[in-house]
Amino acid sequence: MKEITVNISRRHFFEKSATAVAGLSIAPGVFLTQVAQAKPAEQAVTADKRWGMLIDTGKCASGCTSCVDACHEENGVTSHGRPETDAQWIRKVKLRDKATNHVISLPMMCQHCETAPCVDVCPTGASFKRVDGIVLVDKHICIGCRYCMMACPYKARSFIHETITDQVEYAPRGKGTVESCTMCVQRVDVGGTPACVEACNKAEHGAMIFGDLKDPNSAISQELEKHGGKQIRADLKLNTGVRYQGI
């Protein structure tokens, strides 16, 4: 598995934010406030963390699309009125258990696998996994072969089928490349929460928890320890970063 350490210092946006956060520190590694979890911009992503999400399908409201709307607004993903070719970074799915008739609703997106098939198959290494577990596409070296889309068991990826205008600064997108949920790295790298999770909380559903799977004290780890969480297609043994309750 190819892992790439991303140094985000070149990202002007993060630089400013992280400098502000760094100013709050009173000693190296000791921070005054919770928000100060953000690492300095020049500090590389670390394998000490593994970012993940836990989704409680029991709390996910059927018909609610707050997470989808927030994601697409945050990342500038717009529809062209062509559902077959429009990009979808996250989607809502309603499912019925054939054996029990139990109906659940859940958001589906890149599962940020530890052993990601998309990363394995990408010929140029454009599909890569950061050491903190976030799976991304390097738009500069994606040749648009779509082999990752063939390999992804979750149909989490979209190919950009047309020219994109009005992109947001921190989520570059381009015709002829493949993209998927980035777990909102632009937010995570400055100590923030992915837009979908924030929106779910704002809508008072609280169905999504984001956090560090390697930190036993994080809310996500605590909840997983207490009530567990399943992987979708666990049989493929991909050790996904996104887990679900109630599936």
Add this chain to the structure above:
Amino acid sequence: MKTIRLKEIEGNSVGYLGLLALLGAFVLAGLGSAYYMEHHGHWVTGMNNQIVWGLPHVFAVFLIVAASGALNIASISSVFDKKFYKPLAPLSAMLSLALLIGGLMILVLDLGHPDRLIVAMTYYNFKSIFAWNMILYNGFFLFTGVYLWFMLDRNMKGYTKYAGFAAFIWRLILTTGTGAIFGFIVARTGYNMAMLAPMFIIMSFAFGLAIYILVLMAAYKWTDRVLGDAVIVKLRKLLGVFVAAVLYFVVVYHLTNLYMTNHHDYEAFILLGTDGGENYSRMFWIGQIALGSLIPLALIFAPGASKCRMTLSAASILVILGGLAQMYTLIIGGQAFPLEIFPGMEVLETTFFDGVTAQYMPTLAETMLGLSGIAVALIIVALSVKVLNLLPETLDDTTVDPHHKADQA
């Protein structure tokens, strides 16, 4: 055996120039289609986020597979030391190079970023079988190119056997890699099987030989050179064996899937056309099995027809069409079959076509791009037989087979 002289064709007849013009028109149409697709983006094609590889890939993979198979005739002469095939070998090597160029051209022009070909050549993820394939393609050009050079260069002739052996091994690896592109995809029911690698090898034997036979017969007919029955009879038998072998592999592939309970849905989709798989089951039974296997076998082994060129040409054309149908069933059908993301669950609502059979309707642009790959391959062959000494002046029975004369006497 008589000395066999290889000689270039004159290539200045109206027919020859007309052929080049016709093929050139196809190439231009293909390039125009590629420009149209790249300029507007892939939404103007039938491909989408569900069917990510479409008709261009059907043609591309077919040509890449056929390329390695077209080398067969040369391999039989050099590796297995069958003298009969020696005069047929240079065309075989040239055709295999040409087919690979045609296939790769389609593949590259369909990329989201064909302008990044240099990226594909310089950034390698060695865990990716696709990246390995890029190395295998380049290696194939190298090995087969050197092999062809040794065959044609009097000074290097002594090394032909070694070059032929290297090219033979390389092309087996190449087609293993092509099959593995699909065989290694664990997520999709129709692909995830190591058997696809050897199956692709045997498919290459049949598709490559069918193209070779047609090119050889056309070249000799159009240049008024003699192509004796001995060659026809041998190639006919060989094609028959290969087509039967493909059929055997197809049967084993489906039986294996049928043995696995969790693959039954996929088999019903392809074989019976359930859940919206009608197009694929038709493509399978009518295209791949009837037209591509059974009818060619009947034409090839029809009693008293061993020297009949008409039936051999018809069989070869059908094998090619059947091969394209097989690729279509595998590549498009394999993607159209719903990805099983939520086992045991029925999808009630989705915005991304989960759990439903994906729809695909190829467009004219994709078709033209695919056909232009074939046209490019044929142009390369047509030009190379004019500038290189690839074709024997005659392939009459006494020239190719020393025993033939004895039989006649």
